[in-house]
Amino acid sequence: MTKIINHNHLRELESEAIFVMREIAAQFEKPVLLFSGGKDSIVLVHLAVKAFYPARIPFPLLHIDTGHNFQETLDYRDELVEKIGAKLYIGSVQASIDKGRATEEMGVGASRNKLQTVTLLDTLEELKADAAIGGGRRDEEKARAKERFFSHRDAFGQWDPKNQRPELWNLFNGKKNMGEHFRVFPISNWTEMDVWQYILMENIPMPSLYYTHKRRVFMRDGIWLAEAPFMELKEGEEIVELDVRCRTIGDISCTGLNLSTADNLEDIVKEVAASRVTERGGRSDDKRSEAAMEDRKKEGYF
Amino acid sequence: MDSKAYLDMSLLRFTTAGSVDDGKSTLIGRLLYDSKSIFEDQLLAIEETSKRKGQVDVDLSLLTDGLRAEREQGITIDVAYRYFATPLRKFIIADTPGHIQYTRNMVTGASTANLAIILVDARNGVLEQTLRHTFIASLLNIPHVVFCINKMDLVGYKKETYDSIKKELEQLVVKLNLRDARFIPISAKYGDNVVDASEHMDWYSGTTLLHLLETIEINHDLNMTDGRFPVQYVIRPQQKDYHDYRGYAGRIASGIFKPGDKVKVLPSELTTEIKAIDFYQEEIDEALPSQSVTIRLANEIDISRGGMIVHQGNEPTISNNFTLDICWFNEKPLDLSKKYLLRHTTNELKCIIKEVNYRTNIVTYEKDFADKNIKMNEIANITLVTAKPIFYDSYRKNRTTGSVILIDEGTNETVAAGMIN
CATH class of the missing domain: 3.40.50.300 (P-loop containing nucleotide triphosphate hydrolases)
Structure with a gap:
């Protein structure tokens, strides 16, 4: 039997992403892959492994650790790094707070999500990274719809939406001055559905958080959040134990949980197909204002 | 579903x-x-x-x-x-x-x-x-x-x-x-x-x-006829098990590639055969346009990024002097006295714009041979000279090997998109 690649839409997206991965390795001196433990960055790592096989991926992973991560995320991360033989750097938000580079939000609804930007930019500078590979997708949020594959950042790590380079065909321009860097998004053209279908097609092992499990949770502003020592409860908020799973994983303070019984990838794909709310609908960090993402991106967020 | x-x-x-x-x-x-x-x-x-x-x-x-x-x-x-x-x-x-x-x-x-x-x-x-x-x-x-x-x-x-x-x-x-x-x-x-x-x-x-x-x-x-494989990245694992592995990674621009195909390598013009085509852990029998794969050759030939693997007997044009239609993207107008960087497939090289041949009016489609000042959002036909020859096809025949962008060396901005005639 002739062995060929069944070139469906997922293979086309994969091919594009692998092309971008190889461009990054060719055009930049010190790229890093931003790994959050979420499904998008897990797919990124998978694509990087495929792009350079049988060689190891030619760049390290960087995890910005808020200190408020699910233990499952950290365990999964360490196992993955071990398996693919990659180097892992960790940027700690706690360390940024201790050094006085960032100030902790206080009170109910406090989150370290925004503080990550400081840690991220500091760590990229320490590592002298000239490209940070991220799992951002254009379908996630409207401020992302105009993002480039190769997104230029000035010497302060900032994104200027009005001063982005046009991208034509598959000719990517990664030229920059000293001190500037790029954010590169190989899965720009993927949707949430594509990501899950691809995970299913490739049978990529996922952290247990994505499958249904019993967890102690409470409801805030219509979103189920996980119980954790640093999550202060408001009056009237009550802890209950439910069957839930994550649709997107950030740190505990802003990751909404879905009521679900999906315990395998096929059921997750079906659930995503039937869903009538966007995945970021469960991210309390996006609810802060209509232009919340646009503002965070300008400052240098992921 | x-x-x-x-x-x-x-x-x-x-x-x-x-x-x-x-x-x-x-x-x-x-x-x-x-x-x-x-x-x-x-x-x-x-x-x-x-x-x-x-x-x-x-x-x-x-x-x-x-x-x-x-x-x-x-x-x-x-x-x-x-x-x-x-x-x-x-x-x-x-x-x-x-x-x-x-x-x-x-x-x-x-x-x-x-x-x-x-x-x-x-x-x-x-x-x-x-x-x-x-x-x-x-x-x-x-x-x-x-x-x-x-x-x-x-x-x-x-x-x-x-x-x-x-x-x-x-x-x-x-x-x-x-x-x-x-x-x-x-x-x-x-x-x-x-x-x-x-x-x-x-x-x-x-x-x-x-x-x-x-x-x-x-x-x-898709262009299934003209075998063109721009080499994007050379994979040489520094690991024991793959000591002799040398793979050329890239995305098929056009044509169908198979193991056993007789190929020519550019710019060296050396000839050899395709030994294997790898897609992750599998060796595949056929690679089609737009697929990202890794090609191994029968002979050890030195190829680096910017090189191209093509089918023998069906080769692109090799020249450092060619005409193209461009759309100017930048607020600073086209400058004949300036050197620009040209990006073409996986190649990057210096070039100068030898001549603006004419400007095309995008409403009347008339060619203007008199006013050759090219500003943002304008379309022109120009002649380029590159520092080294490039391997190209006309854009009409091949959208991948016929397209280029121009980069301003001072600002690093992408200033033009070009389609080779």
Whole structure:
């Protein structure tokens, strides 16, 4: 039997992403892959492994650790790094707070999500990274719809939406001055559905958080959040134990949980197909204002 | 949904061109809405905004509203990418603003498109902007162009109106040598012939827009003839098990590659055979255009990024002196005294613009041989000289090996897109 690649839409997206991965390795001196433990960055790592096989991926992973991560995320991360033989750097938000580079939000609804930007930019500078590979997708949020594959950042790590380079065909321009860097998004053209279908097609092992499990949770502003020592409860908020799973994983303070019984990838794909709310609908960090993402991106967020 | 159905879906990239008033945002909103690609939280957000603005119907165009800067000015300033899917296909829309000062954005959106939708307001017929949009579709060699005669509701869904606009467009299609053109009368606002067939236009027996997008044959658009493999990256594992492994990673630009194929390597012009084609852990028997693979050769030949593997007997042009059509992207006009960087496939090299041959008017299509000052959003034909020869095909034949960008060495900005003649 002739062995060929069944070139469906997922293979086309994969091919594009692998092309971008190889461009990054060719055009930049010190790229890093931003790994959050979420499904998008897990797919990124998978694509990087495929792009350079049988060689190891030619760049390290960087995890910005808020200190408020699910233990499952950290365990999964360490196992993955071990398996693919990659180097892992960790940027700690706690360390940024201790050094006085960032100030902790206080009170109910406090989150370290925004503080990550400081840690991220500091760590990229320490590592002298000239490209940070991220799992951002254009379908996630409207401020992302105009993002480039190769997104230029000035010497302060900032994104200027009005001063982005046009991208034509598959000719990517990664030229920059000293001190500037790029954010590169190989899965720009993927949707949430594509990501899950691809995970299913490739049978990529996922952290247990994505499958249904019993967890102690409470409801805030219509979103189920996980119980954790640093999550202060408001009056009237009550802890209950439910069957839930994550649709997107950030740190505990802003990751909404879905009521679900999906315990395998096929059921997750079906659930995503039937869903009538966007995945970021469960991210309390996006609810802060209509232009919340646009503002965070300008400052240098992921 | 059958959980394995997605394995048979294909991908269509299309671009939409239209100006502020011809209903482009409404059409895209309609496609997303009627194909159920809009989520409740998004819909809720635009319902609230519509109400706040005092509109009675939900304004679907709000769905494609982008950055705050644009919302405040009520305009689109950049290419935005949108996504939707049906059980047959996944779609990527490059949504581009149609105003003349955004010609460069239209060119950008068109560069990766298999298909262009050009909106024509049924009340106004073929306008200057229609001529411009069609010219760009032709210049960028988009394989399929679909003219949507929109706002049919405002002309009483009359066949005569549609027919006369169609006739005019057909002349344009011939003049610009478009490969494949289609015509559909629609009302984006009310959904006629967008996703569902119109109840108001019995005289139209053709397909709806979505059905056309779902079924139009796109496999024939690929160039399966000319074997071109630009080497992107050389894989040499520093690991014991793969001591002798040397693989050339890249994306097939055109043609079909198989193990055993007799190939020539550029620029060295040495000949050899393909030993194997790797796709991750598998050796495959055939690689097709746009697939990212790794090729191993029978002989040890030194190739680095920027080199190209081609089939013997079917070779690209090798030259450091060639003409091309460009669209100028930058606020600083083209400067003949300057050196630019040229990016072509995986190659990057210095070049100078030897001559501006003429400037093309994108509405009258006339060539201007007198005024050769090329400013932002203008189209020109130029002659380039590169520091070393490049291996290229004409853009008409090959969109990958025939396209280039120019980069300003001082600012690092992409200043032009070029299509080699």
